[in-house]
Amino acid sequence: MKRKLSWMCAAVIGLSAFPAFMTAAAPATPPLINAEPTEPAQSPATQAPVVAQTAPSREVKLTFAQIAPPPGSMALRGVNPNGGVEFGMRSDEVASKAVLNLEYTPSPSLLPVQSQLKVYLNDELMGVLPVTKEQLGKKTLAQVPINPLFITDFNRVRLEFVGHYRDVCENPASSTLWLDIGRNSALDLTYNMLAVNND
Numbered sequence: 001m002k003r004k005l006s007w008m009c010a011a012v013i014g015l016s017a018f019p020a021f022m023t024a025a026a027p028a029t030p031p032l033i034n035a036e037p038t039e040p041a042q043s044p045a046t047q048a049p050v051v052a053q054t055a056p057s058r059e060v061k062l063t064f065a066q067i068a069p070p071p072g073s074m075a076l077r078g079v080n081p082n083g084g085v086e087f088g089m090r091s092d093e094v095a096s097k098a099v100l101n102l103e104y105t106p107s108p109s110l111l112p113v114q115s116q117l118k119v120y121l122n123d124e125l126m127g128v129l130p131v132t133k134e135q136l137g138k139k140t141l142a143q144v145p146i147n148p149l150f151i152t153d154f155n156r157v158r159l160e161f162v163g164h165y166r167d168v169c170e171n172p173a174s175s176t177l178w179l180d181i182g183r184n185s186a187l188d189l190t191y192n193m194l195a196v197n198n199d
Helices: 002-025
Strands: 058-063 074-077 082-088 093-106 116-121 124-130 140-146 154-162 178-181 186-193
Touching: 074 082, 074 154, 093 116, 124 140, 154 178
Parallel strands: none
Antiparallel strands: 058 186, 074 178, 082 154, 093 140, 093 178, 093 186, 116 124, 116 154
16 A cells, blocks of 8 residues: 555656656747848849939930931831930939820821820830820820839830721821821930949
8 A cells, every 4th residue: 555655646746747847848939029021132233223312303304306316306107117216314313203295296097096106215115105086187295104214324215106097908108107206295304313422
């Protein structure tokens, strides 16, 4: 009987010590913190330019009369549908906003909607202007937003005329396929000064 009691006491003591042993042996778990995910670090090639915080912005208006080949207007035709202007940007500045203000007159013989004017900056499509029935043969004003991220030290705006005057059997050399770009068309640009590191 004494042996049985001794065995039971030993078992109870062993079991009471077991949780304490497990608690001491278990690795400490750090508390969970409700942290927000951090964005991955950008490589230098993908980082946006650093703009000087105190530098004022500069607005520039470049009319086609200034930057297009003389006389500044363009005649886009079915066989020669492309026209363009070129402009530069200072290396110590970055463009923050750009808008192309177009003045153009489409031929009255064009098929509406199927005929269009496409606008490219450095071969990136910026916008498409469908020719509507109300615009045929009339001077038209339109604005095309330009993504400033595509503006570099040297830039080319290309205008591509897509003209149709009938549904089938068209002649690209037809005199009815034309769209004239006015010399009062202009690029409105906003530049910001880049931050310069002092050596």
